[in-house]
Amino acid sequence: MKKIFYVMVLFITTCVLSSCTSEQANRFKSEPANPFKLLETPQVYVLKDEDPFRIMPTVTLYENGNAQLSQPPISSFALFTMGQYEINENELMVTHGENTRASFEVSNNGDTLTLKSSTLGFTKVGAVYNYRSNADYLSQYPKIEGETLTVDALRELVKKAPYLTVSDFEKYTHFDIDTDYHIFNVDGGYTLKVIVSSDGNTGCIVERNSDGKSFPMNLNGSTNLSFDVYLGLANPSKYEPQKWLDYFKDEELPWGEIKELTLPEFPGITFTWSSEKVTAGDKVLFQGMPVWNVYLTDLTNDGKPEFCATVSFGSGIVDTHIIVYDYATDKVYPLADRTHYDYYLSMDEGEISVTQTEYMHEKPLVSAKLQLINGEIFRFGQSVEETQ
Numbered sequence: 437m438k439k440i441f442y443v444m445v446l447f448i449t450t451c452v453l454s455s456c457t458s459e460q461a462n463r464f465k466s467e468p469a470n471p472f473k474l475l476e477t478p479q480v481y482v483l484k485d486e487d488p489f490r491i492m493p494t495v496t497l498y499e500n501g502n503a504q505l506s507q508p509p510i511s512s513f514a515l516f517t518m519g520q521y522e523i524n525e526n527e528l529m530v531t532h533g534e535n536t537r538a539s540f541e542v543s544n545n546g547d548t549l550t551l552k553s554s555t556l557g558f559t560k561v562g563a564v565y566n567y568r569s570n571a572d573y574l575s576q577y578p579k580i581e582g583e584t585l586t587v588d589a590l591r592e593l594v595k596k597a598p599y600l601t602v603s604d605f606e607k608y609t610h611f612d613i614d615t616d617y618h619i620f621n622v623d624g625g626y627t628l629k630v631i632v633s634s635d636g637n638t639g640c641i642v643e644r645n646s647d648g649k650s651f652p653m654n655l656n657g658s659t660n661l662s663f664d665v666y667l668g669l670a671n672p673s674k675y676e677p678q679k680w681l682d683y684f685k686d687e688e689l690p691w692g693e694i695k696e697l698t699l700p701e702f703p704g705i706t707f708t709w710s711s712e713k714v715t716a717g718d719k720v721l722f723q724g725m726p727v728w729n730v731y732l733t734d735l736t737n738d739g740k741p742e743f744c745a746t747v748s749f750g751s752g753i754v755d756t757h758i759i760v761y762d763y764a765t766d767k768v769y770p771l772a773d774r775t776h777y778d779y780y781l782s783m784d785e786g787e788i789s790v791t792q793t794e795y796m797h798e799k800p801l802v803s804a805k806l807q808l809i810n811g812e813i814f815r816f817g818q819s820v821e822e823t824q
Contacts, residue, residue, distance in 0.1 A: 472523075472546020474499055477645050480573070481549050481565035492559045495530065495540070495549060497521055500647040503530045505538055511558045518648055527552075540565070574611050574619065582609045585620045585628065587667065590642065590653070597658040598811055601638050605630055628653075637810075642666075657808055662737035675734035675741055677788050681709060682729035684746050684780055685798070689726060699732075701740040702763060714743060714761075722759050722768065725749050731781055731788050735808045740764045744788060744806060746780040756780055758790060760806075760813060771813040781806065792817040 477499035483491060489509050496504040503521035507514055519532035528540040528549060536556050540549040549565040585608035593604055602618065605628070610620045616632040622642065631639045640653040651666040652658060664670035680697055683689035695709040708715045711726040724747030732741040743761040748754055757772030758779045771779050771790065778793045782803075790813070791803040802817040 472542065475546075475567075476570060478570070478648060480568055480570065482568045484564045484566050486560065486563055490558065491563060492556065495538075495565050496648065498646060498648045502647045502649075504648060505530055505532060505536070505556055507556075508558050513557060515556075532556075577611045577613055580610050580612060582607050584609060585622050587623050587626065590622060590626075590628070591660065591663060591667075594653050594658055594663045595660060598654050600640050600654045602630055602632060605640075655810060657735065657737040659736060659738040661739050672739050675739065677731060677733035677783065677786060678741075679783055680730040680732055680743075682731075682783075683726075684728040684782075689728075691726070699741065705763075707743075714745065716763065721761050721763065722747065724759075725751075725754075728756075729781055731783060733788050733806070735760060735806070736762060736764075738764060744781055754796065756793075758806075758813060760808065769808060769811075769813050771815070777801070777817075790816075 474497060477497075479497045481495040481497075483493045487508075491508055492506055493508055494504075494506045496506070501520050501522075503519045505515060505519060515532050515536065517532060519530050519536070521528060521530045523529075523542070526542045528542050529537065530540070531537045538554040538556055538559065539552040541552055542549060547567045551559060551561055551563045551565070553561060585605070589608070593600060596604065605618065605620065608620055610618045610630075612618055618630045620628040620630070622628050625645055627643045627645060629639075629641045629643070631641075633639065638654060642651045642653060643649070649666075651663060653663070661670060661672060665672065681695055689711060691711045693710070697707045697709070698705070699707070702716075705716050707721075709727065709730060711724075713723040714721045714727060714730060721743060722745060724745070726748065728746040728748065731744045733744060734740060735742050735744075740763070743759075743763065745759045745761070746756060747759055748756045753775065755772060755774040756778040757770060757774070758781060760769040760771075761767070762769070773779075773795075775795060777795055778797075780791055780793070782789055782791060788806045789803045790806050792801045793799055794801065804814065804816040807814045
């Protein structure tokens with residue numbers, strides 16, 4: 437009996453193992469292994485034996501599935517959004533939105549990409565791209581030794597935005613790509629690029645190595661809070677734009693009345709509107725003849741709203757323009773082209789817009805979203821020079 441029992445156990449065990457082996461084989465057969473895995477992130481492939489001035493020079497892959505197809509200097513087109521990639525056996529497919537895609541054949545254990553097809557301009561079918569490690573790229577440039585640049589150090593530096601310059605970073609270890617282009621490693625997880633443009637402005641761009649998402653430290657609005665959001669250290673609720681009052685194009689403006697407002701972002705402060713000014717207690721924030729409307733939105737990304745208003749000034753020669761007042765920092769941002777164009781604010785579907793009109797006429801010329809860029813209200817539409 438024992439012999440029969442052991443034979444039965446052996447038979448059942450063999451069947452189970454055979455079944456498992458068969459299932460594993462089928463699973464591996466239906467799920468082919470990818471030909472390569474990223475050796476680093478970002479992983480950059482560089483054009484070989486072609487002119488990088490005229491043909492897409494690089495392909496960049498990130499560990500989270502993001503991808504970036506570059507454009508050569510001759511191109512006036514750029515892909516500002518991040519793309520994605522997928523690997524199916526020996527084919528790599530990179531897509532940017534619905535209309536831009538490129539297919540590559542993967543070879544040499546993932547070290548080589550050969551372009552098979554593309555809907556992107558300035559590409560060449562058959563072009564070969566070879567993997568180049570980031571260490572190899574940087575090794576050809578001078579390394580300036582110094583202090584280690586950390587995320588905490590960047591969190592302090594971002595407080596100076598938009599006044600950051602190269603001198604703010606000189607004491608940290610970096611590579612000099614040229615006299616106006618410097619690259620810094622930040623705790624191994626981020627890369628900082630400090631670039632001085634031909635007009636003398638300094639750009640300070642932080643890029644997360646895992647997904648390529650970037651943060652412009654030097655631009656207006658790059659506050660501590662917005663940087664912490666980028667780093668994943670804060671998750672504040674988004675301030676929704678709102679209207680306080682709007683009497684523009686309204687004949688019923690209440691000239692002799694006042695309107696009061698309190699905001700949780702500024703506890704203990706009562707803001708008051710009258711036709712000629714907006715105040716906080718005894719402090720006059722801005723004036724107008726009249727103040728036509730006031731909207732609230734967070735343009736500086738500090739979690740607190742700015743007062744955005746349409747005002748008119750003058751007697752006889754009257755101009756209408758925009759004022760953005762940041763109560764948190766006591767800064768005023770104007771947008772005015774007196775005797776050339778007028779501007780007014782409006783709100784549609786939760787977005788505050790600026791409209792440029794002919795001077796002393798209400799005929800709209802063009803509209804755009806209200807935003808601050810480099811410490812100024814974003815300018816758009818026709819310039820003053822075009823009227824002269």
